[in-house]
Amino acid sequence: xxxxxxxxxxxxxxxxxxxxxxxxxxxxxxxxxxxxxxxxxxxxxxxxxxxxxxxxxxxxxxxxxxxxxxxxxxxxxxxxxxxxxxxxxxxxxxxxxxxxxxxxxxxxxxxxxxxxxxxxxxxxxxxxxxxxxxxxxxxxxxxxxxxxxxxxxxxxxxxxxxxxxxxxxxxxxxxxxxxxxxxxxxxxxxxxxxxxxxxxxxxxxx
Amino acid sequence: xxxxxxxxxxxxxxxxxxxxxxxxxxxxxxxxxxxxxxxxxxxxxxxxxxxxxxxxxxxxxxxxxxxxxxxxxxxxxxxxxxxxxxxxxxxxxxxxxxxxxxxxxxxxxxxxxxxxxxxxxxxxxxxxxxxxxxxxxxxxxxxxxxxxxxxxxxxxxxxxxxxxxxxxxxxxxxxxxxxxxxxxxxxxxxxxxxxxxxxxxxxxxx
DNA sequence: GTCTATAAAAGGATAGAC
DNA sequence: GTCTATCCTTTTATAGAC
Numbered sequence: 001x002x003x004x005x006x007x008x009x010x011x012x013x014x015x016x017x018x019x020x021x022x023x024x025x026x027x028x029x030x031x032x033x034x035x036x037x038x039x040x041x042x043x044x045x046x047x048x049x050x051x052x053x054x055x056x057x058x059x060x061x062x063x064x065x066x067x068x069x070x071x072x073x074x075x076x077x078x079x080x081x082x083x084x085x086x087x088x089x090x091x092x093x094x095x096x097x098x099x100x101x102x103x104x105x106x107x108x109x110x111x112x113x114x115x116x117x118x119x120x121x122x123x124x125x126x127x128x129x130x131x132x133x134x135x136x137x138x139x140x141x142x143x144x145x146x147x148x149x150x151x152x153x154x155x156x157x158x159x160x161x162x163x164x165x166x167x168x169x170x171x172x173x174x175x176x177x178x179x180x181x182x183x184x185x186x187x188x189x190x191x192x193x194x195x196x197x198x199x200x201x202x203x204x205x206x
Numbered sequence: 207x208x209x210x211x212x213x214x215x216x217x218x219x220x221x222x223x224x225x226x227x228x229x230x231x232x233x234x235x236x237x238x239x240x241x242x243x244x245x246x247x248x249x250x251x252x253x254x255x256x257x258x259x260x261x262x263x264x265x266x267x268x269x270x271x272x273x274x275x276x277x278x279x280x281x282x283x284x285x286x287x288x289x290x291x292x293x294x295x296x297x298x299x300x301x302x303x304x305x306x307x308x309x310x311x312x313x314x315x316x317x318x319x320x321x322x323x324x325x326x327x328x329x330x331x332x333x334x335x336x337x338x339x340x341x342x343x344x345x346x347x348x349x350x351x352x353x354x355x356x357x358x359x360x361x362x363x364x365x366x367x368x369x370x371x372x373x374x375x376x377x378x379x380x381x382x383x384x385x386x387x388x389x390x391x392x393x394x395x396x397x398x399x400x401x402x403x404x405x406x407x408x409x410x411x412x
Numbered sequence: 413g414t415c416t417a418t419a420a421a422a423g424g425a426t427a428g429a430c
Numbered sequence: 431g432t433c434t435a436t437c438c439t440t441t442t443a444t445a446g447a448c
Contacts, residue, residue, distance in 0.1 A: 028323075046434070051424095091447085114317070124383075127380070131379070162396075166374060170341070174333070176319045197408070201403040220413090254444080276441070417444105417445090417446090418444085419442105421441090422441085424437105424438090424439080429437095
């Protein structure tokens with residue numbers, strides 16, 4: 001990468017301060033509307049240090065995105081181990097929505113969608129390490145349950161993706177548009193409804 | 207509005223030319239990255255005319271968004287009149303996805319999400335005249351079918367929203383991120399899968 | 413009402429001292 | 431490796447002639 005991590009404690013601190021400030025600024029204003037002046041004002045220090053550490057504005061942005069993305073994905077790695085499919089789907093759905101609807105999750109999606117043209121590889125990387133992994137893990141379970149004759153799913157992959165979208169209801173989209181920020185219980189009701197619908201749709205009626 | 211429509215044929219033509227050029231530019235580059243120079247280069251004419259007609263950059267942007275939004279919503283107004291719920295859902299799902307996945311539809315969502323902070327009322331207006339109307343029309347049908355004992359739906363409103371999200375699969379999201387642009391038959395397969403899942407989920411098992 | 417020319421500001425990037 | 435000061439491009443917005 002173009003970024004050159006600092007080698008001494010002082011540089012370490014400066015780098016961390018810039019990252020923290022930049023995260024706040026990019027999250028709040030997006031890429032194009034964010035100015036490095038804003039970042040400097042928050043972090044203190046000088047423009048030159050920022051350029052030395054991150055190369056340019058895009059390098060700083062990429063560093064922020066990768067950091068947020070990593071933070072988001074972490075909780076989804078530990079797939080619930082419950083035995084009952086319905087409970088597993090519930091737990092997974094809650095973890096998924098929790099990551100998506102958090103302020104930094106929403107900001108990540110907003111800025112990634114808005115700047116996908118300028119940062120195509122970044123968008124691809126985030127997608128692959130986030131939603132794609134979630135869908136794959138879910139599809140794996142669906143396929144397994146199907147093989148065990150516990151459910152009837154012809155296309156686990158597509159079903160998994162549709163389930164993940166269904167979980168969002170339109171809460172995620174509305175939050176992206178800043179129309180409103182739903183409460184915890186609204187989100188939970190949405191997840192439960194989606195799970196109920198999926199379970200009804202894939203259970204074997206006999 | 208700050209815009210002042212032209213009163214003579216020549217002004218009419220200039221306004222139309224600017225609108226067309228601006229639409230292409232905003233759709234391609236978003237709001238912040240679009241420059242009025244690009245618009246002028248495409249439309250011909252002068253900067254001063256643009257300012258006289260639309261007030262400023264934001265005024266021009268709002269005019270474009272309202273135009274695209276109106277174009278998108280039109281096809282969704284004519285709800286399919288078939289008798290069979292499954293066929294109605296299929297037709298509606300196809301029309302919905304057709305609007306969403308069209309280049310101008312994707313561009314509208316991208317720019318609206320990316321600039322929701324700067325244009326909150328615009329985002330609200332588009333949401334209300336688009337997805338909200340679609341969800342309401344669908345919920346109305348679901349509620350009716352439920353009353354007629356043809357299906358079992360406890361919360362038509364939420365089910366409608368979740369169905370609309372499910373239809374997208376993750377095709378819409380991936381297209382927003384410019385990861386890929388699915389073919390017609392992929393979209394159709396996704397819609398059909400969603401309809402099948404919904405119908406299975408809400409049909410009365412007896 | 414439209415054009416040419418220009419003002420005015422913002423923001424990204426760098427040179428050079430320490 | 432960091433700071434101060436500055437350059438330079440881009441872009442929004444307007445003044446004034448026709």
